[in-house]
Amino acid sequence: MTTLQKTEIIYPDNDGKPIADNTKQFRWIVTIQGGIDALFRDNPDVFVAGDLLWYPVEGNNKIRQAPDIMVVFGRHKGDRGSYQQWKENNIIPQVVFEVLSPGNTFPEMLRKFKFYDNYGVEEYYIYDPDTGELFGYLRSESELKQIEEIQGFISPRLGVRFELVNGELEIYRSDGEKFLKYVELEEQRQLAQEQRQLAEQKTERLAEKLREMGVNPDEL
Numbered sequence: 001m002t003t004l005q006k007t008e009i010i011y012p013d014n015d016g017k018p019i020a021d022n023t024k025q026f027r028w029i030v031t032i033q034g035g036i037d038a039l040f041r042d043n044p045d046v047f048v049a050g051d052l053l054w055y056p057v058e059g060n061n062k063i064r065q066a067p068d069i070m071v072v073f074g075r076h077k078g079d080r081g082s083y084q085q086w087k088e089n090n091i092i093p094q095v096v097f098e099v100l101s102p103g104n105t106f107p108e109m110l111r112k113f114k115f116y117d118n119y120g121v122e123e124y125y126i127y128d129p130d131t132g133e134l135f136g137y138l139r140s141e142s143e144l145k146q147i148e149e150i151q152g153f154i155s156p157r158l159g160v161r162f163e164l165v166n167g168e169l170e171i172y173r174s175d176g177e178k179f180l181k182y183v184e185l186e187e188q189r190q191l192a193q194e195q196r197q198l199a200e201q202k203t204e205r206l207a208e209k210l211r212e213m214g215v216n217p218d219e220l
Helices: 023-039 106-118 182-212
Strands: 046-050 069-073 095-099 123-128 133-140 143-146 161-165 168-172
Touching: 023 046, 023 069, 023 095, 023 168, 095 106, 106 123, 106 143, 133 161
Parallel strands: 095 123
Antiparallel strands: 046 069, 069 095, 123 133, 133 143, 161 168
8 A cells, every 4th residue: 555645835935036126115114114013012912024925825835925014913923934824823914015116017916905805904005105105905894995095094903194295105103203214213313312412411510510519419
């Protein structure tokens, strides 16, 4: 009797495609992914990833998609080679972003939309940094339907607000803080550091004057 061996199915971690087609697209992917990751940094059960292959069906390594950004509520943080849904308590990524580049075609984006619609994504956002246009889709009953007014729209899952200002997307947290690009974050860090140094220098000058007056500032 011949025993048939079950062939192991490999789910590749890489689809051979670059994470981005140009610097602008990459910058926006990093900004959105990093902003969401920072927003939920204290919640161990929110997984945020960029350009990670998502396999929704066990046993089929051809059905897959790599969203520019995906957010999964109910799954732990941590590194993964791919998101194999059946290994993740069958939890579907609830929020997906795609950042367009000039290389994206209508048939390609239609295929992506159908994938996210068929496999249960709750919120789907498409941003074109070249035109400044943002499109959003929200699941209603069993399908994704376009959000008619995206300006000022608040994501039900993320709690962030979308604003289109001077032809560019701005994303605001519920506390009013804006998602910042890395350079903007570095500028803020340097400004905060300079302010701390000025405050320390001011405190030291005041302490020196008190010493000249015969007062020990450490005893105050």
